[in-house]
Structure formats: C-alpha cells, structure tokens
Amino acid sequence: MMAAPLLRAEGLVRRYRLRQGVFRHPVTVKAVDSLSLSVARGETLGIVGESGCGKSTTGRLLAGLEPPDSGTISFGGEPLPAAGHARWRRLRTRIQMVFQDPLGALDRRLTIGEQIAEPLEIHRLGSKSERADRVKTLLVDVGLRPDHGARYPHELSGGQRQRAVLARALATDPDLIVCDEPVSALDVSIQAQVINLLADLKEQRRMAMIFISHDLRVVRQISDRIAVMYLGVIVEEGDPNLVLRDPLHPYSQALISAVPTPGAGRRRDRTVLQGDPPNPAARPRGCAFHPRCPAALPVCAQLAPELTSAGEGRRVACHLVEAAGEGRKETV
Amino acid sequence: MTDACKEPIIEIADLHVAFDNVPALHGVDLSLRRGESVGMVGESGCGKSVTWLAALGLLPQRAQISGSVRLAGEELLHEPASRLDKVRGGRIAMIFQDPASALNPVQKVGDQIIEVLRLHRGMERHAARAEARRLFDQVGIPDPARRLDAYPHEFSGGQNQRIMIAMALAGRPEILIADEPTTALDVTIQAQILDLLQQIQREMGMALVLISHDLGIIGELCERVLVLYAGRVVEEAPVDRLFAQPHHPYTQGLLKALPSLETKPHRLVAIPGVVPSATDLPMGCAFAPRCAQRVERCGEWASELASIPNEGRHKAACLHVASELAPAEVVAA
Incomplete structure (x- = not known):
C-alpha cells in the first residue's frame, strides 16, 4: 500500500430526490455522505x-456509472471522466461491474460466447479470430467449457451464468472489478465455487476488487480490507481480522454478533439491536446510529463523529472510541 | 432434549x-x-x-x-x-x-x-x-x-x-x-x-x-x-450431532462450503457440479455424481434413511452408512 492507490475517492456525496406520500412531496435522500476511501492495485476492499x-450507490459511484453530487474520484492518478466522454468509454475497459442477478445482466437472445466477445468488439480489441480464441480462454478461466459459448443464458444454471458474467467482465483485462452481491442469489454449494473462483482470479490477475455484500462471512472470505457502512457513511474500516474479531464501533459489534454460526450452540452473548433500520430520508442528527446505539452519549445526538485512526491501520467513526483512545494516550 | x-x-x-x-x-x-x-x-x-x-x-x-x-x-x-x-x-x-x-x-x-x-x-x-x-x-x-x-x-x-x-x-x-x-x-x-x-x-x-x-x-x-x-431426506440428527459428526457426504460438503467468522479464512471446499434437475435425476443416489466418496454401487440404488450404528437418533441415507450396518443385520438374521 506504499504506492499511489489505484482508486481514491474523497468526500463523495450522492443525493436522490424521491417523491413520497399521498401528495408526492419531494424528499432529498443522502444515499452517500462525505465518503472517502482508497483501493490499492491488486487489493480487495469489502464493503x-x-x-x-x-x-x-458507493459501488456505482466508484465504477463511474453515476456521478457524485460532490467529491472527487481518481483512478490511476487521473480524475474519473464524466459519463459519455470518449475517455469514459476507454475507462470501461479498465473498470468492470458484476451484479447479483446474472440472468438480468445477460441478454437472453445472444449466446454466452457472443456476449463475452461484445466488450472486445465495442472497444475494437483484436481481430475476429483472436477474439474467438480469447472467448474460449476466458470460458476456461472461469471454469466453464469452450462449448458453453454456443449456449444461451437459459441453458445454464445460476452458478454457470454468474461465471459467464465474470468472463465478460474479465474480457478487457480490467484493473478493477466492482462486484455487488455477486453470490447472494446462489445456493451454498455453488456460492463456495464462485467465491473460490473470485479468489483465484484476483490472485492470478493481480486485479483490484471492490466486493459489496450484506454477508459478513462471504466478505471476510475474500477481502484484504473491509469497510462497514451505516446510513451513507463508513463507520469502521480496517483489516478483516481486526474488524471482525474485535470490532470497535457499536454498530459493527451488533452486526457481527447477529451473524448466525452453525455449531456454535444456542445464541449466547448476542447484542440484539432494538428498533428498525433507519430511514435514509429521515437521517438522525449527530451520529446516525445513536438512536439504536446501546452506548450512546449525549454528544452522539449532536455531533457526527469523524472517521479517525484507531491504530493498526484501522479507522473508526465513534465518539466513544475516540474518547477511549484519548484516555489511552493520557495514561501512556 | x-x-x-x-x-x-x-x-x-x-x-x-x-x-x-x-x-x-x-x-x-x-x-x-x-x-x-x-x-x-x-x-x-x-x-x-x-x-x-x-x-x-x-x-x-x-x-x-x-x-x-x-x-x-x-x-x-x-x-x-x-x-x-x-x-x-x-x-x-x-x-x-x-x-x-x-x-x-x-x-x-x-x-x-x-x-x-x-x-x-x-x-x-x-x-x-x-x-x-x-x-x-x-x-x-x-x-x-x-x-x-x-x-x-x-x-x-x-x-x-x-x-x-x-x-x-x-x-x-x-x-x-x-x-x-x-x-x-x-x-x-x-x-x-x-x-x-x-x-x-x-x-x-x-x-x-x-x-x-x-x-x-x-x-x-x-x-x-x-x-x-x-426430494429426499438424506440425513437426520440432533443439531449438535449433525454439526459435530455429519455422516452424509452432502451434509459434510454443505458444512465445509460455508464461510465462517469463527475460523481463520481458508479456501472453501466447494461441492463440485450442480444440483440435478428434477426431470433429469441420476440413477441411484441423486448426490452420487457430485460425491467424492461414491463407489460403483451408488449409481445403482438409492439408500434408504438408516440409523447410524449405536446412534438411534442419527440417520443417514448413504451406502457407506448402510454397509456399516450390514454385519449387524447378518447377525440379527
């Protein structure tokens, strides 16, 4: 992580205007709120x-699929160009995105092979025969057979379709893949196959990855670093072993203790959060988590905590952790 | 209990x-x-x-x-x-x-x-x-x-x-x-x-x-x-037994394929292949084509759910469990 990061985002804000209620009053929802992060070459960041x-939304902003309302993103040292720009089109070869539902991401009327060749054709990479060879190589790389290229999406299983989507994303040899819940729609036995495949691909290709998921167990399996988000902000970020074994932010603690674990016996010291997940349209003042936080202080309702270093490369946004950290410094 | x-x-x-x-x-x-x-x-x-x-x-x-x-x-x-x-x-x-x-x-x-x-x-x-x-x-x-x-x-x-x-x-x-x-x-x-x-x-x-x-x-x-x-029950057991000693290769596979927060990250052991479609079930045990422990006879018949020896409440539908039972059956006869 010494070298300049592959991707750096600073102060990203993304607002959406929604119309709610009987009178369709417009409401502004801040989906992402002054978010900063960076990803090094070959690194996998789990969100x-x-x-x-x-x-x-963070994934779409980082992939350049939609512009932030404010803040900057740089990729390979240069600012991310605006959508539709010629440079933006070229950038598509270097950043790719993979979504949850492979059937929705594939065109039902084209064969798998045609769809994997499509990015190569759009970006005019290689001759016709080179492209055909490349498609075969890609199919094998993702664990399919070359003859799968002649099939249509409905002729493949869910896991095979997700492999085909991955092959298409890899066609242009991108530097970064943004995966949004890539295994959530798959059954457990197939999920493990695709996770292993992703781990192999990032190893072989030294490709950076942003892996977005609600499943902590899956994220831990694949990430070099993880970021925990709550209502548009990162509340804790760092090495997965630190964050998942010894979470500092009360929300990370609750989230991790809520994960059911087979064979661990009956639930023991679980922190069950009270209340519902918050409504982004009615963001609480101060720390957005304070109404559900079991340890909230008066200051938490007033002032939003900053993401600050908590040692060992970890960053946490919590007044309690900050206070404890200062306490530690004084005693040293 | x-x-x-x-x-x-x-x-x-x-x-x-x-x-x-x-x-x-x-x-x-x-x-x-x-x-x-x-x-x-x-x-x-x-x-x-x-x-x-x-x-x-x-x-x-x-x-x-x-x-x-x-x-x-x-x-x-x-x-x-x-x-x-x-x-x-x-x-x-x-x-x-x-x-x-x-x-x-x-x-x-x-x-x-x-x-x-x-x-x-x-x-x-x-x-x-x-x-x-x-x-x-x-x-x-x-x-x-x-x-x-x-x-x-x-x-x-x-x-x-x-x-x-x-x-x-x-x-x-x-x-x-x-x-x-x-x-x-x-x-x-x-x-x-x-x-x-x-x-x-x-x-x-x-x-x-x-x-x-x-x-x-x-x-x-x-x-x-x-x-x-x-479409079949392949294993049945008290919950602690199932996690501690799964007998059916499919249950063993499911448990190994599950990422966990408790253990150190290690490569997941995926079950190869896919679940067969109902219109195209293999002969014999439906799991056999994906099973690392299959023997030839697995492709011939599907084992019934049978108790694990000395563990009446733990049952599995697998030839390996059934063949362990075979000597006991002979004695009983």
Whole structure:
C-alpha cells in the first residue's frame, strides 16, 4: 500500500430526490455522505452493511456509472471522466461491474460466447479470430467449457451464468472489478465455487476488487480490507481480522454478533439491536446510529463523529472510541 | 432434549409429490413431537417447502400427492378444503419469507388479525380487538392500540414479519411452520425475529418447523435437523450431532462450503457440479455424481434413511452408512 492507490475517492456525496406520500412531496435522500476511501492495485476492499446503507450507490459511484453530487474520484492518478466522454468509454475497459442477478445482466437472445466477445468488439480489441480464441480462454478461466459459448443464458444454471458474467467482465483485462452481491442469489454449494473462483482470479490477475455484500462471512472470505457502512457513511474500516474479531464501533459489534454460526450452540452473548433500520430520508442528527446505539452519549445526538485512526491501520467513526483512545494516550 | 415418551403431534409418512409426472418429493418421513423444534435445510428445489405445502393441501390441483400426513392421529391428506381450513391457520400456522406479499395491502393489519380470531376462535369483534392488541404487544409492535389501524405499507419489513407471527399465533397453533422467515430481512433484524420465534415457542410450548437454506440459523433455533437433497431426506440428527459428526457426504460438503467468522479464512471446499434437475435425476443416489466418496454401487440404488450404528437418533441415507450396518443385520438374521 506504499504506492499511489489505484482508486481514491474523497468526500463523495450522492443525493436522490424521491417523491413520497399521498401528495408526492419531494424528499432529498443522502444515499452517500462525505465518503472517502482508497483501493490499492491488486487489493480487495469489502464493503458490508444492511439495506439502505449506501453500499450499492458507493459501488456505482466508484465504477463511474453515476456521478457524485460532490467529491472527487481518481483512478490511476487521473480524475474519473464524466459519463459519455470518449475517455469514459476507454475507462470501461479498465473498470468492470458484476451484479447479483446474472440472468438480468445477460441478454437472453445472444449466446454466452457472443456476449463475452461484445466488450472486445465495442472497444475494437483484436481481430475476429483472436477474439474467438480469447472467448474460449476466458470460458476456461472461469471454469466453464469452450462449448458453453454456443449456449444461451437459459441453458445454464445460476452458478454457470454468474461465471459467464465474470468472463465478460474479465474480457478487457480490467484493473478493477466492482462486484455487488455477486453470490447472494446462489445456493451454498455453488456460492463456495464462485467465491473460490473470485479468489483465484484476483490472485492470478493481480486485479483490484471492490466486493459489496450484506454477508459478513462471504466478505471476510475474500477481502484484504473491509469497510462497514451505516446510513451513507463508513463507520469502521480496517483489516478483516481486526474488524471482525474485535470490532470497535457499536454498530459493527451488533452486526457481527447477529451473524448466525452453525455449531456454535444456542445464541449466547448476542447484542440484539432494538428498533428498525433507519430511514435514509429521515437521517438522525449527530451520529446516525445513536438512536439504536446501546452506548450512546449525549454528544452522539449532536455531533457526527469523524472517521479517525484507531491504530493498526484501522479507522473508526465513534465518539466513544475516540474518547477511549484519548484516555489511552493520557495514561501512556 | 425433548421427552421421548411424548407422542408425535404430526407424522408424515412416505410423502410423494409429482408435478406433471415429474417427481419432486420421493418419500419423505418426518415426525414432530409437541413443543419440539425441527429444522429443514437444503438448497433450492430440494423439497423442503413442498413437503409442508403438500401436507397442508396448499399445492395446485395438478400436483399428484401420495403418502400420509397425520395430525394427532387424524389423516389430513386429500381431506376436503372445509376441514383443512379449520386446521390451517388454526392448529397449524405457517409464515413465509416475504411478509409484505402475505398481508393484504388494502386492509388494516388489525382487521386482518381480527378476521383470524373470529374464524378460528369464534371471538366477537370487541374481544377480538383486545386480543389482537395483546398479540401485537407479544410480538413487540410498539404502541399496539394505534398500530392496529395502520396498513402493511406503513410498517418496515421486520415489523411486517412480526405482524405475520402475530397472525400465526392468533389461531393458537400447536405447530408453527416458518419457511425462510428471515431471508428477506437484514441481519440485525433477522436476529430480532429469531429471538422472538424462540421466545414464543418456549412460552407457548408450540412445535416449530424452521425451513431455511442457512445452517447457521437452524443451528441456533432447532433441536433436530433434517437435511434434504433432490426430494429426499438424506440425513437426520440432533443439531449438535449433525454439526459435530455429519455422516452424509452432502451434509459434510454443505458444512465445509460455508464461510465462517469463527475460523481463520481458508479456501472453501466447494461441492463440485450442480444440483440435478428434477426431470433429469441420476440413477441411484441423486448426490452420487457430485460425491467424492461414491463407489460403483451408488449409481445403482438409492439408500434408504438408516440409523447410524449405536446412534438411534442419527440417520443417514448413504451406502457407506448402510454397509456399516450390514454385519449387524447378518447377525440379527
């Protein structure tokens, strides 16, 4: 992580205008709120959080699929160009995105082979015969057979379709893949196959990955670093072993203790959060988590905590952790 | 552990289901004692939901069903709807994955519960409303008196599932069947709903069937687990036994394929291949083509569910278990 990061985002904000209620009053929802992060070459950043926390919006912003309302993103040292720009089109060869539902991402009327060749044709990469060879190689790379190229999406199983989507994303040899819940629609036995495949691909190709999921167990399996999001902000970020074994933010603690574990016996010291997931349209003042936080202080309702270093490369946004950290410094 | 002398409240025997002559369930046996919690786990299409939809007469007409489903000794299968209507929502209640689509969107939630109370408990309106308020309180809906007059869209997903649970409890069920009750919910809300299910199961002494693809959830809530694969029960055991000593290669595979937060990250051991489609089941054991321990005979016949030697409550449908049994059988003969 010494070298300049592959991707750096600073102060990203993304607002959506929704119309709610009987009178369709417009409401502004901040899906992402001054979010900063970076990804090094070959590094996998896992982003976890519950529905509405802004993790998918973050993924779309970082992939350049939609522009932030404010903030900057640089990729390979240069600012991310605006959509539709010639440079933006070229950038598509270097950043790719993979979604949850492979059937929705594939065209039912084209064969798998035609769809994998499509990015090569759009970006005019290679001759016709070179492309055909490349498609075969890609199919094998993702664990399919060359003859799968002649099939249509409905002729493949869910796991095979997700492999085909991955092959298409890899066609242009991207530097970064943004995966949004790539294994959530798959059965357990197939999920493990695709996770292993992703781990192999990032190893072989030294490709950076942003892996977005609600499933902490899956994210841990694949990530070099993880970021926990709550209502549009990162509340904790760092090494997965640190964050998942010894979470500092009360929300990370609750999220991790809520994960059911087979064979661990009956639920023991679980922190069950009270209340519902918050509504992004009615963001609480101060720390967005304070109404559900079991340890909230008066200051939490007033002031939003900053994401600050908590040692060992970890960053946490919590007044309690900050206070404890300062306490530690004084005693040293 | 549940008292062994307790009688089964429901007994399903040799249940077969086929759709347009394509078999989906190949003889499922399941018995449930009063107050017991049983988990059913398996991947999509394994038959875990179809078992209960068939047992309660909720499958479409074209489904061909045979076998037996006895509720406290009385046969339910092929009974007329008029009789089943008294059982469904009454003695046996069911909740599903998506609470929003199970509730009527244009009727106040209170009226929907009151309907159940009048139908199954013959209460008059005033008493039913008071009881509905009590049920809302029991499942943790804040401000129940006022919330009875709200519509489903005014509640969050987790609260709607609480309302579904309240409706299920309204008929004072002896058995609650929860089919993926938390799959559509966020993990912190899932923890709330699982806590609630466990608490009411204990309070009301009701039997609970939890259908899930997630072994973690099953492990936390259930005493006994059935693992299904391609329309058959392949393993059945007390929950701790199943996690400690899975016998069927499919169960072993499922456990190894599951990423965990507890252990150090290691490469997952994936089960190769895919679940066979119902129209194209292999001969013999349906898992054999994906099984690392298969022998030639696995492709010839499907083993019946048999007890593991010296472990009467642990059963597996695998040739390896059956062949261990063979010498004992010879002695017995």
